[in-house]
Amino acid sequence: MCGCSQRRRASIFTRQPDGNGPGEIFFQAHGITPIDPQALPQPVLRSVPRDQHPISRKDISPNALRVLYRLREAGFGAYLVGGAVRDLLLGMHPKDFDVATDATPEQVKQLFRNCRLIGRRFRLAHVVYGREIIEVATFRANVDDGSGDREVEDGRLVRDNVYGTIEDDAVRRDFTCNALYYAIEDFSVRDYTGGYEDVLARKMRLIGDPETRYREDPVRMLRAVRLAAKLGFSIDPPTAEPIPRLAGLLAEAAPARLFEEMLKLFLSGHAVASFEGLERHGLLGALMPETAAALRSNRSGALRRMVLKGLAGTDARVAADEPVSPAFLFALLLWPAYCRALAGLQAQGMPVEEAQRRAADRVTLHQVQTIALPKRFSLPMQEIWLLQSRFSTRQRKRVFRLLAHPRFRAAYDFLALRLAASDSHAADVEFWREAQQSSGDALAASLDASAASGEDADLDGAPRRRRRRRRRGATASE
Incomplete structure (x- = not known):
């Protein structure tokens, strides 16, 4: 499927049976949960210039490019982010194109008449082009500024509208391969966590201490297996080692969320590899x-x-x-x-x-x-x-x-x-x-x-x- 084809949007932004709203579902889908800022690695920027990577604008949705250019022309930073950048580096054709920016959701809405804001817990902008939706998220900070715009309940981030920098945003993501940014200003790829090398090596690696990150969100163990199956990646040994020991933590996850993860594991075209990955890492018995x-x-x-x-x-x-x-x-x-x-x-x-x-x-x-x-x-x-x-x-x-x-x-x-x-x-x-x-x-x-x-x-x-x-x-x- 061509990268500019109409977007088939999953139902992750609708209210789920366990009561999760759009904000929390966004965190789950993108692997973002609250972590101790002092436990985060220090971001180190590596900028990969256009002549050293294979990403071309012709492989990016024209509507995503419209969003990126308009944000840039208005004086904001604008980046294609996450799985789309990873897949483009691998020569794949992404179905979804997400944008990260330093513009607030309200500023994004002022720029686009076809924009709607969703979520009170996690404010996002959806720029709508027919059936295609370009999701625009504002960089989030790693610390609470005391404004009341960040709330944590039982270790889960249920509200987060404290904005930060691109460096903050990068180290909060789950895997290094998902923390890459394509800059429309000079067509470079910005890497703050070593994800560029990991993509080239076809390796899944968690950002930060693996055991700590799994305890924050046990479903990350399933995401590691699913993405490795989808991409044909190996899981980095330090990232894989805690999984069998911590598999029992999945009992703490909401059953409705695990149902959604099961559908992603087995209905995305990589069911055999996903099943074998669950067996290999001791997760089948937990599910x-x-x-x-x-x-x-x-x-x-x-x-x-x-x-x-x-x-x-x-x-x-x-x-x-x-x-x-x-x-x-x-x-x-x-x-x-x-x-x-x-x-x-x-x-x-x-x-x-x-x-x-x-x-x-x-x-x-x-x-x-x-x-x-x-x-x-x-x-x-x-x-x-x-x-x-x-x-x-x-x-x-x-x-x-x-x-x-x-x-x-x-x-x-x-x-x-x-x-x-x-x-x-x-x-x-x-x-x-x-x-x-x-x-x-x-x-x-x-x-x-x-x-x-x-x-x-x-x-x-x-x-x-x-x-x-x-x-x-x-x-x-x-």
Whole structure:
């Protein structure tokens, strides 16, 4: 996608289920949280001139350039900042272009008629060009000036409208690769934290002491894994070392925020690399403890193969610009936990159908305590699981009822995916594939013929052994 294409703005500026407003969501998205100013590294400016870096204005959104030039002409500093600069240095095409400036939000609004100010906790300017939004943020200071414009609650920065310098702004960011500034005045790249060299070395490195920064905001551990997966970066050893030790701190994060992070991890086109990164750095158990336990106990590795195959399919769909359902994603990620719970309930002698419902409810209930999975996704997820046992039916009425089920296609795709773990479902996959391709009359005739002959048959005529119906009150041994 071209860098000047219309911006697909994520919903990080809408109010979230845990009550976070635009200001706090901005901090989370950009890795900005309160830190001890004395613990910050001293910024050291390195200016990379235009002839020594690959960024060209033709790769920058024309609307972002308009904002940069107008700010500059009005006498303000104006810089393209963050992920856009990083991606341009890597030869990638950013979808979002953010601007940092020393102009206050009110001054920005005076310059642009198409500007609106958002957020009371963290005042931002949005300059709107049709469907594209250029976000303009004012440099924030590292210290409280006593004006009351900075508030910290329980270690979280919930209001910050104390303005500072570009040096202050740079050292407050999370990773060095996100603390780069492209100056429109001379087309240089300004680097205050060593991020330019880190981008060239394809390395993720935290600004400041890693353990301190993770304790300030544990979700930074997920951001490290996600960005490393997206960019193909390695995580600097001092940045990676505390992650397994501090993984338990994710329990302190808001479940709604962790849900948003899960979508970023797995629906951005790098799901396989993200999953492997979570495993490698000890974070999978903190996010999905029952899935992690089930994968450890599955010695054959069949469940892990299935998960990885499903995530590879998700990446392929994202690359092809095809939709991916979060319900299907979580059905895949929590399937190992469901299988383990189901086996445990059946081992206790619980009837199959009741065990299936209990296992689905149990896994969902336990998981939402960590990740706030909305019901609009958890209920379809459970339907996908519970429909799996119905694919063995060949009774005419039940076959047509299942084909008409609104969740049939997702459940069938899930059944096909299960072949990565075991080929025992191959006959069912083939039967339902043929059933979808056959006309209703042809399917009915085939099912009637198999019923009349006393056998269940595949659509290609291959006989299937008919199961004897158990008498009421009969025991399993009978």
